[in-house]
Structures are given as structure tokens and as C-alpha cells.
Amino acid sequence: MATAPIVPDRHPPATRGWYKRNEIALTPWLFLAPAMLFFAVYVIVPIGQSFWISFHEWDGLGEKTWVGMANYDRLLGIGEQNIDRKFEVSFWNNLRWLILYLLAIPLGLFIALFLNQTVTGIRLYKSLFFFPFVISQVVVGLVFSWFYLPREGLLNAILGLVGAGPINVLGDPDMATYGIIAAGLWPQTAYCMILYLTGLNSVDPEQVEAARLDGAKGWRMLWYVILPQLKPATFIAFVVTIIGALRSFDLISVMTNGGPFGSTRVLSFYMFEESLSEFGFRMGYGAAIAVVLFFIMLFFIAYFLWSMYRDERGAR
Known part of the structure; x- marks a missing residue:
């Protein structure tokens, strides 16, 4: 029986376009592109502008005058100048905020552990502890x-x-x-409590039960079983609390306006005074303060990001 001859295909399949060949790799970037564009325009570009303005003397309206490092020299007392006393007070006040504001993290943790129990009226307790988080900082300052x-x-x-x-x-x-730090701790503790309540919902009950069978309870259970599983919540709590401590402007503005005698100034408030207050309009000097504040924030955030990256590498 004779077989039919094979006829060559005169219509070869069309070649796939460049996008189709790279669709899997490109699609996530297309979804991220709008967010990255907004981040670049509203975050990266203003940071670069702050750096540039800090090398100038400028009132915000007229022409900028290049002064190089003169604003930083005046700020930090480099050369023949003495350190700016207002900047020194603001810096040490920010350090107090950083140290004492971190109390919100253990306070939020212990409140979350309490609210995670099955207790009569627990929904009422949760509402009372959650309430400070939903009101604005201005209202907290007035209260x-x-x-x-x-x-x-x-x-x-x-x-x-x-x-x-x-x-x-x-x-x-x-x-x-x-007194202002105590006011700030009230809503910040509520925020940390919410983070830990969310983290406690993801704690593995099998690990808790195995630890109980091994005789762990109380502080040993918390330290060796619960807290290691709450590392992501702790990381976010640290970052948000540190950023909140360094940009503590609204409470100071409402409660003391930097007084009495400038004793409650922090770097963010001093930056506002120098840049935009009726006695200021020294945009270059205010931008130099902003740059110093930026590097302080960057130091802490980079440290925590590196710690998280190191822990993730160790877990692989």
C-alpha cells in the first residue's frame, strides 16, 4: 500500500513577539511601575532637592546663593563657629524621644497578650485600647x-x-x-498593640502545645516560643516607632509650640522654625537640618533591614 507523500508546510508558525517572550518577567514590573513612578516623584526627587537646597542660602522666593558647606558648618559648629545651641537642644530631645518612645513596643506587646485571652468583656477592652489609635495626634495633644x-x-x-x-x-x-513623650506613647502603644495582635493570630498552636508538653510556661514560653514567631511584627513596630519619634512635630506644635524657652524643640520642629516660621525663611539652613534628620532615620532603618536580611539568610 503506497503512502501519501509528505507535503511541506508552506505556512510556518509566526514568531512570537518580544513582549510575549518576556511576558512573565515584565508583567510584575508593569504593575509596579505606577507606584515606582509616584515614589520617585514624591519621595526620591524631594530628597535630592533637600540636599541641593542645603548647599544654598535661600529665602524660598528669590534667587539661591551657593554657600557650600556653610549651613552644615554653622549647624555642627565646625571651624571657628560654636555649635548651634538650638540644634544641640533639638538633637538631645530627639534622643530622649528615641529612647523613651521605644517603651511603646513592650507595652503594646503585653497589652496584646492580655487582649489575646478569652476574658469576659474582651471586646470592650479591645475597643478601649484601640481608641487612641483612631484619633489624630492634634486631638491627643489637646487632650x-x-x-x-x-x-x-x-x-x-x-x-x-x-x-x-x-x-x-x-x-x-x-x-x-x-510630658509630651507620655502623650505620644498613648497612641503609639495602641499601634504596637494592633501589630502584635495581628502577629499573635499567626503563632503556630502546635509549637505552643509542644512547648507546654516539654514544661515551658510563663516567661520561658514567651521568650523561646512566642517572641521568635513575632519577629516580623517586632520589626515593623521598631521601624514605625523610631520614625514616629524622629518626626514628632504635631504634638510639640499643639502642646508647647517648642517652649517653654525652646526646651521641647526637636529636629523636625526646629527645621520648621528655620524654614517656614515668621522668624525664619532660611530654607537652606532648614534643608540642612532635614538632611541630618534623614541620615539619622536612614541609620536606624538600614540597621533593621540588614538585621532582617541576615536572619532570613540564616533561616535558609
Whole structure:
């Protein structure tokens, strides 16, 4: 039986285009492109502009005058100049904010551990602890300003019940910064609590049960079993708390406006005073303060990112 001859295909398949060949690799970048564009325009470009302006003397309206490192020399007291006293006070106040603001992380953790229990009325407790997170920082500042009032404030009413004398928290240069930090800790603790409540929902119950069978409980259970599983929540809490401590502008503006006698200034508030207040309009000097603040933030965030990357490499 004769076989039919093979007829060659005169219509070879069309070659795939460049996009089709690279579709899997390109599609994620197409989805990321709008976000990357907005990030570049509204974050990267302004950072570069701040660096450029910091090398100039500029009132924000007229022509810029190149001064090189003169703003940084004045800021840090390099050369024959003394260090800017206002900058020094702002820097040390920021350091106090950084140290004391981190108290929000353990406080948020322990509140989250309490709210993670099955207790009568737990939804009411969660609402009460969650409430500070949903109100604005301006409202928090006003509430604590009333709370600290020397005569009519609730704080002095409570102190009077135990026989302690009235104190003027926001009027005392030695106490005002700590009073504002206490006000800031209220909503920040609520935020950390929410992060840890979310993290506790992902804790592996099998590991907890195995640890109980091995006799672990209390602090040993928390330290060796629970906390290692809460590392992602702890990382976010650290980063957000540090950024919040370094940009603590709104509470200071509402509660003391930098007083008394400039004792509550921080770098973000001092930057505003130099750049935009009625006594300032020194954009170059304000930009130099912003650059210093940026590098302080960058140092802490880079450290935590490196720690997270190192832990992930070690887990592989």
C-alpha cells in the first residue's frame, strides 16, 4: 500500500513577539511601575532637592546663593563657629524621644497578650485600647494639654487626692519634654498593640502545645516560643516607632509650640522654625537640618533591614 507523500508546510508558525517572550518577567514590573513612578516623584526627587537646597542660602522666593558647606558648618559648629545651641537642644530631645518612645513596643506587646485571652468583656477592652489609635495626634495633644493644666487638670486633681502638690508639667523646662513623650506613647502603644495582635493570630498552636508538653510556661514560653514567631511584627513596630519619634512635630506644635524657652524643640520642629516660621525663611539652613534628620532615620532603618536580611539568610 503506497503512502501519501509528505507535503511541506508552506505556512510556518509566526514568531512570537518580544513582549510575549518576556511576558512573565515584565508583567510584575508593569504593575509596579505606577507606584515606582509616584515614589520617585514624591519621595526620591524631594530628597535630592533637600540636599541641593542645603548647599544654598535661600529665602524660598528669590534667587539661591551657593554657600557650600556653610549651613552644615554653622549647624555642627565646625571651624571657628560654636555649635548651634538650638540644634544641640533639638538633637538631645530627639534622643530622649528615641529612647523613651521605644517603651511603646513592650507595652503594646503585653497589652496584646492580655487582649489575646478569652476574658469576659474582651471586646470592650479591645475597643478601649484601640481608641487612641483612631484619633489624630492634634486631638491627643489637646487632650493631654487639658490633662496637664496646673489648676483644672485631671493630673493635679489626682495628685491632690494623695496629698501631692500641683505641678505645671508643660510649664517646666525640665518636665515638658517628658510630658509630651507620655502623650505620644498613648497612641503609639495602641499601634504596637494592633501589630502584635495581628502577629499573635499567626503563632503556630502546635509549637505552643509542644512547648507546654516539654514544661515551658510563663516567661520561658514567651521568650523561646512566642517572641521568635513575632519577629516580623517586632520589626515593623521598631521601624514605625523610631520614625514616629524622629518626626514628632504635631504634638510639640499643639502642646508647647517648642517652649517653654525652646526646651521641647526637636529636629523636625526646629527645621520648621528655620524654614517656614515668621522668624525664619532660611530654607537652606532648614534643608540642612532635614538632611541630618534623614541620615539619622536612614541609620536606624538600614540597621533593621540588614538585621532582617541576615536572619532570613540564616533561616535558609
